[in-house]
Amino acid sequence: xxxxxxxxxxxxxxxxxxxxxxxxxxxxxxxxxxxxxxxxxxxxxxxxxxxxxxxxxxxxxxxxxxxxxxxxxxxxxxxxxxxxxxxxxxxxxxxxxxxxxxxxxxxxxxxxxxxxxxxxxxxxxxxxxxxxxxxxxxxxxxxxxxxxxxxxxxxxxxxxxxxxxxxxxxxxxxxxxxxxxxxxxxxxxxxxxxxxxxxxxxxxxxxxxxxxxxxxxxxxxxxxxxxxxxxxxxxxxxxxxxxxxxxxxxxxxxxxxxxxxxxxxxxxxxxxxxxxxxx
Amino acid sequence: xxxxxxxxxxxxxxxxxxxxxxxxxxxxxxxxxxxxxxxxxxxxxxxxxxxxxxxxxxxxxxxxxxxxxxxxxxxxxxxxxxxxxxxxxxxxxxxxxxxxxxxxxxxxxxxxxxxxxxxxxxxxxxxxxxxxxxxxxxxxxxxxxxxxxxxxxxxxxxxxxxxxxxxxxxxxxxxxxxxxxxxxxxxxxxxxxxxxxxxxxxxxxxxxxxxxxxxxxxxxxxxxxxxxxxxxxxxxxxxxxxxxxxxxxxxxxxxxxxxxxxxxxxxxxxxxxxxxxxxxxxxxxxxxxxxxx
Numbered sequence: 411x412x413x414x415x416x417x418x419x420x421x422x423x424x425x426x427x428x429x430x431x432x433x434x435x436x437x438x439x440x441x442x443x444x445x446x447x448x449x450x451x452x453x454x455x456x457x458x459x460x461x462x463x464x465x466x467x468x469x470x471x472x473x474x475x476x477x478x479x480x481x482x483x484x485x486x487x488x489x490x491x492x493x494x495x496x497x498x499x500x501x502x503x504x505x506x507x508x509x510x511x512x513x514x515x516x517x518x519x520x521x522x523x524x525x526x527x528x529x530x531x532x533x534x535x536x537x538x539x540x541x542x543x544x545x546x547x548x549x550x551x552x553x554x555x556x557x558x559x560x561x562x563x564x565x566x567x568x569x570x571x572x573x574x575x576x577x578x579x580x581x582x583x584x585x586x587x588x589x590x591x592x593x594x595x596x597x598x599x600x601x602x603x604x605x606x607x608x609x610x611x612x613x614x615x616x617x618x619x620x621x622x623x624x625x626x627x628x629x630x631x632x633x634x635x636x637x638x639x640x641x642x643x644x645x646x647x648x649x650x651x652x653x654x655x656x657x658x659x660x661x662x663x664x665x666x667x668x669x670x671x672x673x674x675x676x677x678x679x680x681x682x683x684x685x686x687x688x689x
Numbered sequence: 690x691x692x693x694x695x696x697x698x699x700x701x702x703x704x705x706x707x708x709x710x711x712x713x714x715x716x717x718x719x720x721x722x723x724x725x726x727x728x729x730x731x732x733x734x735x736x737x738x739x740x741x742x743x744x745x746x747x748x749x750x751x752x753x754x755x756x757x758x759x760x761x762x763x764x765x766x767x768x769x770x771x772x773x774x775x776x777x778x779x780x781x782x783x784x785x786x787x788x789x790x791x792x793x794x795x796x797x798x799x800x801x802x803x804x805x806x807x808x809x810x811x812x813x814x815x816x817x818x819x820x821x822x823x824x825x826x827x828x829x830x831x832x833x834x835x836x837x838x839x840x841x842x843x844x845x846x847x848x849x850x851x852x853x854x855x856x857x858x859x860x861x862x863x864x865x866x867x868x869x870x871x872x873x874x875x876x877x878x879x880x881x882x883x884x885x886x887x888x889x890x891x892x893x894x895x896x897x898x899x900x901x902x903x904x905x906x907x908x909x910x911x912x913x914x915x916x917x918x919x920x921x922x923x924x925x926x927x928x929x930x931x932x933x934x935x936x937x938x939x940x941x942x943x944x945x946x947x948x949x950x951x952x953x954x955x956x957x958x959x960x961x962x963x964x965x966x967x968x969x970x971x972x973x974x975x976x977x978x979x980x981x982x
Contacts, residue, residue, distance in 0.1 A: 424782050428793055439803075441811065454820050456820075457829070458825055503708065507704045530958070533962050536719075556714075617802065623920045624920060640806075646810055664804075668799070
């Protein structure tokens with residue numbers, strides 16, 4: 411066979427595999443969206459169809475009115491947003507210090523933070539349950555926000571330290587000569603220059619707060635305080651066959667992460683492994 | 690003098706204080722508290738009784754824990770390599786300079802950004818023995834004669850759960866390997882081409898060795914993730930049927946929050962911690978040895 415045809419065949423083969431793979435990746439989502447527009451009768455008809463014959467919006471209306479999906483959405487949003495805010499403030503302060511200041515025990519302190527990246531989440535769930543209960547924070551937003559914030563600090567400080575270290579010393583020095591205060595240097599010079607890093611950690615903490623399941627399941631008990639991730643799973647446990655309504659809820663739960671991903675795609679990939687690839 | 694010290698020290702302490710407080714209260718203290726609890730028979734209400742190492746000894750005579758340990762092992766040893774191989778394969782295909790790379794990358798990444806809750810629930814619907822799409826497709830293609838009870842059959846359930854994990858993880862691996870492939874200089878491949886190295890040899894002697902640090906990192910991260918899998922199993926099967934998908938974490942969680950046996954659950958958590966730390970240290974040693982050309 412002439413090499414040109416061979417190359418053409420090869421290209422065709424690569425596309426074929428990639429397309430099949432992509433179909434496997436997105437089909438479950440199409441199936442979920444499709445189910446969310448079906449009525450209960452059609453969802454259980456045989457053979458199943460990917461395109462609903464008579465698409466209805468009823469499931470979305472019910473999801474936002476009858477079932478407390480709306481409230482859970484709000485809870486997830488509040489918890490994820492406040493967590494993000496706290497993580498950004500706290501870890502940019504700490505990341506800045508670890509990148510730019512010299513002091514005793516700096517390295518051990520930094521590695522102490524990093525160590526927690528290797529500690530399984532389950533280890534801290536039980537003692538935190540006892541702790542949060544003793545603090546009277548069970549079934550409250552703060553009972554979720556405080557632990558979420560702490561569990562995101564190590565990674566965030568690590569990422570931000572990298573960004574702050576990359577800023578040239580001379581910029582800081584000239585500001586200092588101009589009489590800029592310590593806080594001024596941090597707020598007016600360092601923070602703006604580390605924006606991509608801050609965007610990265612903001613995205614990760616928001617998605618974390620939005621998706622987290624285990625702790626939210628443990629630390630909330632009333633239906634009104636559930637987050638979307640937990641609420642949906644418990645709803646399924648209660649009404650096993652209501653796939654149409656549940657699918658509508660799942661679509662609603664998936665929209666914010668997808669929007670975040672589309673808007674901030676460039677932050678997802680390169681920074682995540684920047685440190686790890688080197689090491 | 691005192692003023693000078695205060696000026697140089699205070700920003701450091703002030704800036705670090707919030708991070709340190711959160712870290713100590715919700716991270717460091719809990720770990721040691723866990724260790725403390727694990728030596729007690731500790732229910733959330735009622736008496737607390739010191740039992741020494743009893744909780745740790747109990748684990749290894751508890752038949753369900755042994756099953757959970759075995760399942761955790763299978764789960765890890767299957768899902769980690771498959772995710773790496775498939776993720777690397779797709780990254781290599783996408784790296785051939787094909788059109789639509791960005792779109793493919795985004796499509797493969799969608800499962801990664803979707804929460805475990807949603808992913809698990811979608812698959813539960815697809816796995817439904819009567820109305821699920823998977824059985825429908827396999828039946829109509831004639832691959833199977835009878836509907837498979839994916840999550841209800843004890844001999845299949847664990848594999849069905851692993852499939853979901855692999856499906857969700859491929860995109861993440863792909864993205865990391867794509868980033869890793871970008872760091873390999875094109876000149877190496879050009880030189881190899883001149884030497885007449887075929888595609889396999891180029892992969893074997895250039896790509897693979899140079900990706901080694903990335904593979905090492907990914908292996909460690911995936912292994913830690915697999916040992917600590919919880920949400921997908923909790924939602925898909927809750928460890929059932931007949932403990933066939935029980936892993937350490939699901940059993941631990943049941944012991945803590947269903948049986949309120951906090952002491953016993955804590956000893957399992959610390960056992961898991963020990964295994965996690967040991968494996969990540971060993972893997973780092975083995976996988977990140979110096980690259981030799």
